[in-house]
Amino acid sequence: MTMDSSLTQAQLASIRASALKADFPLLLAHPELAFLDSAATAQRPAAVLDAQRHFYETMNANPLRGLYKLSTEATQAIAEARAHIARFISALDDAGNPQQDAIVFTRNASEALNLLSHTLSHLVELGPGDEVVISVMEHHSNLIPWQQVCTLTGADLVYLRPNTDYCITQEEIERKIGPKAKIVSVTHVSNVLGVENDVAAIAARAHDMGALCVVDGAQSVPHIHVDVRALGCDFLVFSGHKLGGPLGIGVLWGKPDLLDAMPPFLTGGEMIDLVTETGAVWSQVPQKFEAGTQDAAGIYATDAALTYIERLGMQAVEERERLLSIYLCERLREQPQIAIIGPKEGERHISSISFDVEGVHPHDVASILDMHDVCIRAGHHCAQPLLTYLGWHSTCRASVAFYNDAGDIDRLIDGLNQVWRIFHGSR
Amino acid sequence: MEVASLYSEQFMDHVAHPDYKYELEDATHVHDGVNPSCGDELRLAIRLNDSGRIEEASYTGHGCAVSMASADMMSDLMVGKTPQEALALCDLFKGMITGSEKDEARLAQLDEAALLKDVSHMPARVKCAELAWRTLAEMLKDEGDSGATTTE
Incomplete structure (x- = not known):
């Protein structure tokens, strides 16, 4: 042939x-x-489907809430999955331990990006005269949230554009990411063109200009080893279902000090330490960003998907x-x-x-x-x-x-x- | 599989050699229809004669083979029909492609457009097939008001 x-x-x-x-x-x-x-x-893979079933058959309980053994096991399963994901993307602290509390679960990568667009716009006090920089290669999930935030705050949305060889050049990066940039959010790998963007160079430029850098890893994490330390980004999002996990699990990793400083996105159960009739005190990260019951079985099965991939290498x-x-x-x-x-x-x-x-x-x-x-x-x-x-x-x-x-x-x-x-x- | 029969020679003939894809000079009604996510764009024109029947129907535009062949077959079918008859045929066509109308005798009224029956097994293509028919129905309901129709 x-x-x-x-x-x-x-x-x-x-x-x-x-x-x-x-x-x-x-x-x-x-x-x-x-x-x-x-x-x-x-x-x-069967290993993921088996894991999902195993969760419901042997440790099904609402995580974080119960004071009985089953619930504790479910809570433990989620904690282990966080640590596993942190190791998978090389999110390690200075001592080499996985930053498990810097892993936030969402429904999908889109929700993680919505979380970031809402909370970061508050954190950096986005307003008129500021710029949010994305690329024209973005999936709508990393485009519309920023478009919306710019409309609401009066900030400008600036696009990095590839050259005729489908490459976002260093020259383009320096031209578009300037001192007005407050947030830069780019895709690591284009879901249309399949090309890999030099996000390390983009993150470096963003930081030189005092901006935060978000990387959409939906199309990279399943296919190439992604090391958040090497990329130098502040946040990485991806979805479990593109790497063999069940549908419905999105992942956000962020630098711990930034996650601590950010306001919550969704509010409600399990994301608070204290509630009165007039106010509330937020939980620590990651619970602060995880209102409501988590898909613990899906998280457990996502953990199994990583194990399957690691077994292959x-x-x-x-x-x-x-x-x-x-x-x-x-x-x-x-x-x-x-x-x-x-x-x-x-x-x-x-x-x-x-x-x-x-x-x-x-x-x-x-x-x-x-x-x-x-x-x-x-x-x-x-x-x-x-x-x-x-x-x-x-x-x-x-x-x-x-x-x-x-x-x-x-x-x-x-x-x-x-x-x-x-x-x-x-x- | 059913899809194989959809792209039949007879169907492809409407794609390669459309009979009604041209601008209608003395149109009495013109209406645009679009499928934004597909990029299908259609301008449908008809001429009603003094006795209130469709004397001629034509279309211009671009899109996938299903949307264009459907428009060609529909234009052929509508010649000589009253607006009421045309609207009834639009309903019948919609019933066919969404799978709710399966009566062969009734579907025979659609003539060649009955070739698109297999679209009922392809939910993602329903909006392609129905674009021309929805545009015609909107046109006739609007009574000459030159608006636009979207099937999304």
Whole structure:
């Protein structure tokens, strides 16, 4: 099938099949499926589903509230998950201990970003003349909250823009992040283009200008080792479901002193120390940000998802996904009717690759691929300003995860040839 | 699978060689319809004759194959219909693509547009298929008021 691949025979052999599919009940039950939409949500390994069930069968109680053993176990499970997540993103204190109290659980990454936009705008007293800097690559979840905050406070929203090589250059970073910047919030990896932004350089510039730096890690944490100390950011958000955890768990990590200084976002049960008829004293972080009953089973299962990935080894995951991304990019490039929207080099794609089939609307592409049991995303990918900036209305997007193999990608290519035959006759 | 039959030769013929995709010179009614998230944009025009029947219908715009083929089939079907008949057909079409109307005899009234029946198995594509029909219904209900319709 493959023509001139830059991959060696050994590398191609290593991605020819995927033994890991056996760990995923849905993929096992549907061998006909080529699932290439992990950027939207990943499949879950049996270990995660088992963990969720184990929680309800053996330690189900409302965490933090009860004074009996079950509730204590649930509370302990959440605390351990916090520590595990902190280690996973290298959020360690000076003594090398995980900053478990700096891990806040939300429903998803979007909620974490809403929490940040609300609380940080108060913390930095955002107002007219101030600037919030984001990039034009943002998913709507890291765009609309800042747009709203700027509308409410009178601050200006400034956009970092990539050059024609899809790169946000150092020059652009220095031009856009100036002394008026109070908050900088950028995506680590674009969910449309798959490119990695130099968030370490962005964070450094933000700090030089006295601004805070938020990193949206929704598309990076599942695919590459993210070390918040190396990035130098103040906050990182991501969602558990994109790395194999259950739906409904978002994660916010923040520098402890900043989290302490921030006001709460949602208020109510379990986020207070004391309540009177006229006021309340907030709990310590992280409880201050976690009003109401937490999805303890989901948090416990997210912990299991990290354990599963660590068992594979993040380095092995990265390397396999790198090979798959290169193979996907090269196979797409072989098709004359297909234009890649983003870098032409497979190495520059972290899991996601957007493309266009000449003269065929992406929704038609996705529908025809679906009849071949190939799952891709088509549309604006919740990044309308980016698509408008690039001059597209919608694109097709395929995204790989470590459980995919070259066969899934070959199925995509076969399906795309079928799309072409339907719209333009035989090639 | 059902989707295979949706993109049939007959369907694709409406995409590749539309019969009604042009500007109508002496239109009596014009109405715009959009699907913002899909990028489907449609301008629908009809000419009502003195006896109150649709003498000609046409459309311009761009979008996915489902939205464009649907507009072409609808334009063909509407020729000679009264506004009341046209509105009844719009309802019937909506029933078909949302899966609530399955009576083959009734669906036969939709003529070629019955080819889009399989959209009822593709919920994500319903708004593509219904764009032209909703635009027509809005147009006829608005009685010539040149507004815009969105199916979102």
